[in-house]
Amino acid sequence: MPTLPQVLAKLSFFTTTPAILGLVITASLIVVIRDWRLSLAALSAQYVLAGLLLTRLIQPQVAVIKVLIGALVCIILYLTARFAPGQRGSEEASASGQEAVGDMGSAPGAVRVSLADFSFRLLVAVFMGLVVYSLSKRYPMPVVPPDIGFACYWLASLGLLTLMLTEEPLKVGMGLLTLITGFEMFYSPLEPSLSVAGFLGIANFLIALAIAYLATASPLERTGGER
């Protein structure tokens, strides 16, 4: 059975430009695509790619633990999206093409709104890309190499953008976790302490649980029926 260093050596190709490109695509998908399955798949891939990039900066074992925490987070979010009553509702609406319809009702109208929403998000993501590019050139991040600095900026900016564009708890959670992943890529080499890494892992895990709780529990259940 190959050891961790052997596995990482085989994956070394992915710890450079392909990983950065992958992160650009995954974070963009989270912003642009409304379907939770695709967004969640993108988030999972994002954790793996960020972990691979981090092997260049921190101990590989710690990077692997971060990927495992990411996997746990994605499992929690998957179960939430799969079984939460609200999410099932939006799933059915999505299947019948009623996503993002608002009050417009009719199917052609729904498709138009959906397309407009998609185009708007794509356009904003492209603009954000330009901002990130110029930011990473003008204010390169200290300690981390320029390509990883760009990835940090990209993830943090698109995470922030997701937070601005949505109100749904699950999507907000994905945006927040994307932002925190970008932050951790910058912060982990600055603060290599294991206890800090542990705290960040706990925070990620608790955020996923909190999001799952907010997305799942109906208001009546949450308040114990007193409202």
Place this chain on the structure above:
Amino acid sequence: MTPGPLFLIALPLALAPVVFVLRRLTLPAAFLASATAFVMAGLCLRPPLHQPVSVFGWGVALSQPVTVLGREFSLELADCYTVGFICLIAAVAFLFAWRVPQGHQFFPLGLVILSLLGAAVMVRLFLFAVLFLWIAGIVAVFIIQGPGRGAVQYLVIVSLATLPLLIAPWLIDFYAVNPDNLALLRYAAVLLAIGFAALLAVVPFHGWVSAVAADAPPVVAAFVFSVTNAVVLLRLLNLLKSYSWLAENPQVFSLLRLGGLLMAIVGGLLAFAQRDFGRLLGYALLSDMGCTLVALGFASSAALTAALLQVAHRSVGLMLTAMGLAVVRRQAGSDSFLNLAGVAKRLPLATAGLVLGNLSLAGMPITAGFPSRWAIYRILPTLDLALAMLLSGAGVALGCLHGLSTLLGHSNERSAEREPLIASLMILGMIVLCIGLGLHPQWLLPAIQRVVESFSLVAR
């Protein structure tokens, strides 16, 4: 002998699972949670600090530091009072939640939050204090609940505030080895300002306060606001005490004054425009916290005393408002002025608590909020500033009086529901305390002055 910090962190954490198991049996859960918080408060507020005490036969040395995984936890006088203060608030909130349910998770998770905030107070390294605060904030999301977006907004703002606060200590440490690079300190100061502004709800980061106040069960909202605010302010003061470059920078204090002034103005204006007691509570709090920040911005002993007095008195006004609102919301099913016509006749004590609490947050005479506000008005150097603070309080008071006019209005609805007796007695107790503190503010002054002395570097 058990070190005090370890005891204060471990006790609520150890009892939280027991309370969790009992959470649907409100009476034992509330009493166990409340008793735990009372014991902790008694331990912390009982001077002197260096003398070992016995808790149910268990020896506890409060002043004995403890090191966990290389991080030191210790209790100084200000930390001790802060932990005692937040435990006292928690004890009252848990006890009230026995009669007016605030969600089943409130008791166990409230204890977990107490433990985490205690750790945030007692850990010496700022970086770890921020991490404990962050995790406490995430745990609070589970009790904020509510049908709206309050919990999500709180989660986002706490997380966004944490990130710059985590980077700042690294910049400060980096400056220690590169003393010529003053830009590092500038960046650190900016990051600290952003992080603290978000945590203290300084405009434009204030949206979450009204959202949480409207969404969360009222007593939970009051608990979260009071305890987190106290801990955040303590860490801010500790930071100013630890780093002279920060405490000697006049821009830091100008920023505090400006932020506070904006909060007070926005809070007062928006409170005046509210037609909902939940949101009114949020904006009243914003206005009051703004006054505290303005006072802190003057960095004198008198100003710091007034600010800390206001923090303590605010919690009484806040808890009283929340208790009244909890009863009104439970019995009338709404916070909106439109649906509360005639409620005052059915729920006189809850109405009195709700109105008096709000007036206390507005700094009206005879209430707990007045003495600290008056002390703040007196230290303000210009009349304009004093007038702005006064108008901010007036905005809150007018918003509240508008609500009162509806509560006193006529309703055709004949409700058989009576005011809950024990909850009403608790509200009555808080009303007495609120008026008592308004008339005799010197009760708390000796303790507050001792804390102010420990921050002599900040309060010049």
